[in-house]
Amino acid sequence: MPASALIAFEARKTPIQARSAVTVEAISEATIQVLLTxxxxxxxxxxxxxxxxxxxxxxxxxxxxxxxxLFAVLENHMNHVAETVExxxxxxxxxxxxxxxxxxxxAFVDAKMERADISGALYRVSxxxxxxxxxxxxxxxxxxxxxxxxQTAPDAKLPPDKFAIDTMLAAMAGAMRSLLxxxxxxxxxxxxREQLVLLCQSYMMxxxxxx
Amino acid sequence: MPASALIAFEARKTPIQARSAVTVEAISEATIQVLLTxxxxxxxxxxxxxxxxxxxxxxxxxxxxxxxxLFAVLENHMNHVAETVExxxxxxxxxxxxxxxxxxxxAFVDAKMERADISGALYRVSxxxxxxxxxxxxxxxxxxxxxxxxQTAPDAKLPPDKFAIDTMLAAMAGAMRSLLxxxxxxxxxxxxREQLVLLCQSYMMxxxxxx
Amino acid sequence: MPASALIAFEARKTPIQARSAVTVEAISEATIQVLLTxxxxxxxxxxxxxxxxxxxxxxxxxxxxxxxxLFAVLENHMNHVAETVExxxxxxxxxxxxxxxxxxxxAFVDAKMERADISGALYRVSxxxxxxxxxxxxxxxxxxxxxxxxQTAPDAKLPPDKFAIDTMLAAMAGAMRSLLxxxxxxxxxxxxREQLVLLCQSYMMxxxxxx
Amino acid sequence: MPASALIAFEARKTPIQARSAVTVEAISEATIQVLLTxxxxxxxxxxxxxxxxxxxxxxxxxxxxxxxxLFAVLENHMNHVAETVExxxxxxxxxxxxxxxxxxxxAFVDAKMERADISGALYRVSxxxxxxxxxxxxxxxxxxxxxxxxQTAPDAKLPPDKFAIDTMLAAMAGAMRSLLxxxxxxxxxxxxREQLVLLCQSYMMxxxxxx
DNA sequence: CATGAATGAGGTTTCATTCAT
DNA sequence: TATGAATGAAACCTCATTCAT
Numbered sequence: 102m103p104a105s106a107l108i109a110f111e112a113r114k115t116p117i118q119a120r121s122a123v124t125v126e127a128i129s130e131a132t133i134q135v136l137l138t139x140x141x142x143x144x145x146x147x148x149x150x151x152x153x154x155x156x157x158x159x160x161x162x163x164x165x166x167x168x169x170x171l172f173a174v175l176e177n178h179m180n181h182v183a184e185t186v187e188x189x190x191x192x193x194x195x196x197x198x199x200x201x202x203x204x205x206x207x208a209f210v211d212a213k214m215e216r217a218d219i220s221g222a223l224y225r226v227s228x229x230x231x232x233x234x235x236x237x238x239x240x241x242x243x244x245x246x247x248x249x250x251x252q253t254a255p256d257a258k259l260p261p262d263k264f265a266i267d268t269m270l271a272a273m274a275g276a277m278r279s280l281l282x283x284x285x286x287x288x289x290x291x292x293x294r295e296q297l298v299l300l301c302q303s304y305m306m307x308x309x310x311x312x
Numbered sequence: 313m314p315a316s317a318l319i320a321f322e323a324r325k326t327p328i329q330a331r332s333a334v335t336v337e338a339i340s341e342a343t344i345q346v347l348l349t350x351x352x353x354x355x356x357x358x359x360x361x362x363x364x365x366x367x368x369x370x371x372x373x374x375x376x377x378x379x380x381x382l383f384a385v386l387e388n389h390m391n392h393v394a395e396t397v398e399x400x401x402x403x404x405x406x407x408x409x410x411x412x413x414x415x416x417x418x419a420f421v422d423a424k425m426e427r428a429d430i431s432g433a434l435y436r437v438s439x440x441x442x443x444x445x446x447x448x449x450x451x452x453x454x455x456x457x458x459x460x461x462x463q464t465a466p467d468a469k470l471p472p473d474k475f476a477i478d479t480m481l482a483a484m485a486g487a488m489r490s491l492l493x494x495x496x497x498x499x500x501x502x503x504x505r506e507q508l509v510l511l512c513q514s515y516m517m518x519x520x521x522x523x
Numbered sequence: 524m525p526a527s528a529l530i531a532f533e534a535r536k537t538p539i540q541a542r543s544a545v546t547v548e549a550i551s552e553a554t555i556q557v558l559l560t561x562x563x564x565x566x567x568x569x570x571x572x573x574x575x576x577x578x579x580x581x582x583x584x585x586x587x588x589x590x591x592x593l594f595a596v597l598e599n600h601m602n603h604v605a606e607t608v609e610x611x612x613x614x615x616x617x618x619x620x621x622x623x624x625x626x627x628x629x630a631f632v633d634a635k636m637e638r639a640d641i642s643g644a645l646y647r648v649s650x651x652x653x654x655x656x657x658x659x660x661x662x663x664x665x666x667x668x669x670x671x672x673x674q675t676a677p678d679a680k681l682p683p684d685k686f687a688i689d690t691m692l693a694a695m696a697g698a699m700r701s702l703l704x705x706x707x708x709x710x711x712x713x714x715x716r717e718q719l720v721l722l723c724q725s726y727m728m729x730x731x732x733x734x
Numbered sequence: 735m736p737a738s739a740l741i742a743f744e745a746r747k748t749p750i751q752a753r754s755a756v757t758v759e760a761i762s763e764a765t766i767q768v769l770l771t772x773x774x775x776x777x778x779x780x781x782x783x784x785x786x787x788x789x790x791x792x793x794x795x796x797x798x799x800x801x802x803x804l805f806a807v808l809e810n811h812m813n814h815v816a817e818t819v820e821x822x823x824x825x826x827x828x829x830x831x832x833x834x835x836x837x838x839x840x841a842f843v844d845a846k847m848e849r850a851d852i853s854g855a856l857y858r859v860s861x862x863x864x865x866x867x868x869x870x871x872x873x874x875x876x877x878x879x880x881x882x883x884x885q886t887a888p889d890a891k892l893p894p895d896k897f898a899i900d901t902m903l904a905a906m907a908g909a910m911r912s913l914l915x916x917x918x919x920x921x922x923x924x925x926x927r928e929q930l931v932l933l934c935q936s937y938m939m940x941x942x943x944x945x
Numbered sequence: 946c947a948t949g950a951a952t953g954a955g956g957t958t959t960c961a962t963t964c965a966t
Numbered sequence: 967t968a969t970g971a972a973t974g975a976a977a978c979c980t981c982a983t984t985c986a987t
Contacts (some may be wrong), residue, residue, distance in 0.1 A: 580959080
C-alpha cells in the first residue's frame, strides 16, 4: 500500500472549538472500549458513537469511516510503543551490547503490556485497516533506532546488518503477539520478557560477530 | 476461546460418497481462490459457492457457516505446516543441535512459502474464526516435536525449557508473518531463512546451556 | 455517457424459477406506484420493496441499486413509445406527407398519454439515472423510423434532413413534456394533439421543400 | 403545485446592507459552481457554503433551505431568459411575421446558450424545487410578450391562438433542452438556431392563417 | 450577525442463512 | 440431495438543519 493510500484514513477535520476536542477524545476512548467489550467483529460505528455519547453524524464528522477510526487508535498505540522504544535506545547508547538489547527489549515488552488489552484487540483488526503499511513505517523507525544504538556498542565486532535487525524486531513482535493473543498471565509475561531478552541478545551477538 | 467452542467450526458432514468428496474439495479450493482474488473483506459465501460451481444451499450443507469454511482451510494449511515440521524434527534426531535447528527452521519456512498466498490471505481472517485456538493447538504439536528432537541432541548440555521452545516458535512464526504481510520477494525469503536459522540456533544454544 | 456505462443499470439476474418472474413484475409495478404516490423525492428502495410485498434483499437481488430500478421502468416506457411510433411510421408509408406526419404525431401523443402518470413521474428522475443516454438511443430509433417513412412520401420534394427530423422530434417531445408536467386536462390533450400535428406538418413541409 | 407553495422557496431576507449583498452573491455563484462541478446528486449545502467562503449557518440565514437556494438560481436564470425574449419581442413589433419569429427565437437560443452550463445543470434539479410552477409563470410571461408582438404583425391574417403560442414555446424550449442535455457543439447550436427559426416560422404562419 | 459542532432520521446496500421446490 | 429465491437484521454513511457560543 503506497503512502498516499493512507490519506483516506486520516481524520477528516481538525477541532477548532474547545468542545470538539472533548468529542474527539471521547470518540477515541469509546473506540477502544467497544473494541474491548464487543470484539472486532461486533465493532460498529453506531456502537462507538453511542458509547462516546455523541451521534453517528458527529463521529463521521471527525472520522470519515470506520477504518479511519480504528486506524487512528492503532496509530496512536504504535506510536506510543515506538516512542518508548526509541527513548530506550537513546538511553542505552555506549553500554555493552547485552545491556543495550536488554533495555530495548524490556522497553518494548513493557510498552506493549502497558495497554495489553488494546494491543490484543488491535491485532484483530489491523490487517483490515491499513495496518501492514503502518507496521512497515513503525518497523522502519524502530530499525533505525536500534541500528543507531548498536553502532555505539563498544563490544560489537561487526557493523550490524539491517536485515538482521528487522528479523529480530519481527521475531520479538511476533512472540509478543503470540502471548497477547493467548491471553497473558502475569507469570507468562515475566518469563517472556526474560526469554526475549535472551533471544535477542544471543541473536544479535551472533549476527554482529559472524558474517 | 475454550476448546469446546471449536466444535462449531468443524465440518458438518463427512464425505462418504465420492461425489461429496469432489464437492468438498471444490468448495475448499474455491474458498482459497475467493480469499486471494477478493480479499478477506469481500469474501462471501455466495462468491465461494459460485466459484465452486455449486449453490449456496449445497455449500451450507457441508459447512454450517462461513467460519467453518475458513476454519477448515486454515486448519488444513496449519496441519500441513505442522506435519512438515514434525517430519523434519523426526528426521533430524541425534544430529548436532545446530543442524537440528537448521532443518526444522528450513522446513517451516519452506512449508509456509509453498503456499505463501494462502498464508498471507489467512492471516487476514484467522483472528475472526477461532484461529488463536487453532494456533495454540498447532503450537503445542510443534513444541512437542521440537522438544522430542532436542532431547536427542548429543551436544545440548541442559534439558530444553518448554517456554523457551514456545518463544522460539512464536518468534519464528512472527518473523515469517512479517515477511508474508510485506509481500515477499525471492531474495528476502532466502535471507530470512538464513537469519531465522541463525536466530533459532543462537537462541537454542543459549537456552540449553545457560540457566 | 458511453454505452458501456449503461451496464450498471441492467438488471442483475435473470429469473430462472417461475416465482421469481412474479417477483420481478411485482417490483416493477411497485416502482411505478411509489413514484406516483410518493414522488421522485420520497422514492426509496425500502418503500418499493414494501409495496411489492418483498424484502429489500429480494429487491436488490434483481436490481443492484435504486438507479437500475428506475432505469428499468424508464426504459420500458420509452421502448413502448418507440415501438408504437415505429409501427405507426411503418403503417404510414407511401401516404401523403401531411398524412404521414399526422399518424406519427398522433401515435406519439397517444402512446405517451396511455400512461401519462408514468411519463410525468419519470421526467422527475430521468436525469439522475442515465436518462439522457437512453433518450439519445431512443431518439435515434425514432429518427430512423421517421426518416425511412419520409423517404416514401410521394409529395416530398427534397430528401429529409437528419437534423431537421431530430429537431422536430425534440420539439414534439418537449411540448409533450410541458403538458405532462403541467398536469394535462382532457381538453388540453386534444388541442395539443392538433397543434402538434400542425406544427410538425408545417415544419416538415418547409424543411423538405426549402433548402 | 399551487402558487402559494412558492412562498417557501423565496429568499428569507432581503439584503439591505452592502455586506449582505456580497454574501448573497457569493452564495448564489457558489451554488452554480457546485452544481457544475459536483452535479445535482452531490450538491450539498455544506459544499456550497464552503465554496462561498461562509458557514452553513450563514447560508441558512439567507436561504431557509436547499430548495430555496436552487430555486433562486433557477429563477434568476429564467428571468434573464424571459427578459431577453421580452426585449426582443418589444423590438420586433410591426415587422413582418417571419422576421418577428426569427428575432424572438434567436434571442431565446442565444440567451440560453449564454449560460449553457447553468441551463444544463438546472434541468437536473428543476423538477425537485418547484421548477414546473416557475416554468408556468415564465411561460405565461413569454406567451404574453409573443402574443402582443404577433398582434402587430402586418401580414398575419388571423388573431393568434394562445394555445398555439404555448405549443410553439414549449416546442422551442423542448428542442433546446434536448440539445443542452446532449452536450452542445458549436455547430449543432448554429444549426438548431436555424431549424428552430424555420420551425416556428412555418408553424406560426400555418397557425395564424388557418383555422 | 456569523460560526461550526452537533444532530439523527433516513437512505442504500450487503450477505449469512433458511427452506420450499 | 441440490437448488436458488427469499429473508431481514444490521451495517455504513450522508446531509439538511438547528442552536449554543
